[in-house]
Amino acid sequence: MSSTATPSSLDIRRVAVVGAGTIGASWAALFLAHGLEVVVSDPGAHAEGQTRARVQAAWPVLTELGHVQPGASPDALRFEPDLEAALAGVDFVQENAPEREDFKIDLFERMDAILPPHAIVASSSSGLIMSRLQSRCRHAERFVIGHPFNPPHLIPLVEVVGGSQTSAATIDRSIAFYRSMGKHPIRLNKEVPGHIANRLQAALWREAIHLAAENVATVADIDAAVSQGPGLRWALFGPHMTFNLGGGEGGLAHFMHHLLGPVQTWWDDLGAPDVTPELQRRLIEGVNAEAGHRSIADLVEARDSQLTALLKTLHR
Numbered sequence: 001m002s003s004t005a006t007p008s009s010l011d012i013r014r015v016a017v018v019g020a021g022t023i024g025a026s027w028a029a030l031f032l033a034h035g036l037e038v039v040v041s042d043p044g045a046h047a048e049g050q051t052r053a054r055v056q057a058a059w060p061v062l063t064e065l066g067h068v069q070p071g072a073s074p075d076a077l078r079f080e081p082d083l084e085a086a087l088a089g090v091d092f093v094q095e096n097a098p099e100r101e102d103f104k105i106d107l108f109e110r111m112d113a114i115l116p117p118h119a120i121v122a123s124s125s126s127g128l129i130m131s132r133l134q135s136r137c138r139h140a141e142r143f144v145i146g147h148p149f150n151p152p153h154l155i156p157l158v159e160v161v162g163g164s165q166t167s168a169a170t171i172d173r174s175i176a177f178y179r180s181m182g183k184h185p186i187r188l189n190k191e192v193p194g195h196i197a198n199r200l201q202a203a204l205w206r207e208a209i210h211l212a213a214e215n216v217a218t219v220a221d222i223d224a225a226v227s228q229g230p231g232l233r234w235a236l237f238g239p240h241m242t243f244n245l246g247g248g249e250g251g252l253a254h255f256m257h258h259l260l261g262p263v264q265t266w267w268d269d270l271g272a273p274d275v276t277p278e279l280q281r282r283l284i285e286g287v288n289a290e291a292g293h294r295s296i297a298d299l300v301e302a303r304d305s306q307l308t309a310l311l312k313t314l315h316r
């Protein structure tokens with residue numbers, strides 16, 4: 001785990017997690033593990049019980065990965081359904097409410113009116129544009145995107161990008177805060193829908209769907225073409241560094257000289273599938289065949305235990 005600042009050196013001690021579904025509960029577990037004061041707010045009828053259960057479930061892995069600080073406990077979680085009470089005196093908010101622009105604009109305006117001026121609000125939004133989300137806030141400078149990957153308590157990447165009114169100080173403090181939580185934040189220089197990683201995933205998925213639609217292989221074999229092949233290298237290096245090595249001693253320059261022509265012909269042939277209800281049905285049938293007798297719970301358990309082993313091996 002890389003760590004350049006402690007939460008206390010950043011004056012971030014009290015954190016609110018607003019919206020505690022899949023993503024919020026996972027963030028709450030990570031923040032608790034690092035010994036922060038964590039208050040969770042979610043109006044859902046069963047939200048408190050579900051959040052506590054998810055945090056308990058995440059704790060063994062967080063312990064195994066060395067995130068749990070002395071004295072930290074999942075029982076320290078405070079649940080407060082009332083937003084105003086939850087936000088009193090907090091330094092940092094991680095927002096994980098439903099992914100709807102109008103909803104988040106309203107919620108941000110409400111949070112802005114309640115929060116002390118120094119508090120930062122980071123949104124987990126998977127792809128909304130911060131300039132629009134912060135548009136009705138008086139202290140718009142403290143709103144930023146801090147986009148994690150599921151599950152945030154395990155995957156290191158956090159994409160950080162400000163809107164047109166976000167201050168440089170908010171971006172810098174958010175990056176330092178995520179580093180202090182053992183994350184690997186990256187800084188986007190400009191806003192784009194879907195940020196970076198979801199656009200990359202979407203590009204790959206579009207072609208995977210196209211290949212399935214064209215019956216080039218089964219859904220299971222197309223998935224294996226990623227997970228049994230380049231996906232293994234992508235855990236270590238991104239596409240540029242991977243091809244830098246693909247060029248041997250000549251690096252990326254040789255790779256491009258040698259293979260850019262053929263790659264260009266593949267780019268020209270990539271598909272843009274019309275994902276009709278019939279195609280959706282075929283993809284679902286294909287993935288069910290790939291899953292076989294394994295339930296979603298089985299697959300999540302396998303993903304998280306193998307991911308933990310991988311993160312330990314890679315020292316992340």
Ligand SMILES: NC(=O)c1ccc[n+]([C@@H]2O[C@H](COP(=O)([O-])OP(=O)(O)OC[C@H]3O[C@@H](n4cnc5c(N)ncnc54)[C@H](O)[C@@H]3O)[C@@H](O)[C@H]2O)c1
Pocket residue numbers: 018019020021022023024041042043044047095096097098099107124125126127147148149150
């Ligand atoms: N699921 C993913 O893979 C993923 C990954 C990265 C980022 N995200 C982003 O995280 C956010 C949450 O996604 P999720 O998958 O956890 O959704 P989810 O549906 O699991 O959880 C959303 C939660 O928000 C709560 N909520 C509704 N109204 C609220 C309000 N007024 N105040 C506070 N909470 C409220 C709901 O009760 C629910 O518990 C979205 O912005 C999404 O784009 C999701």
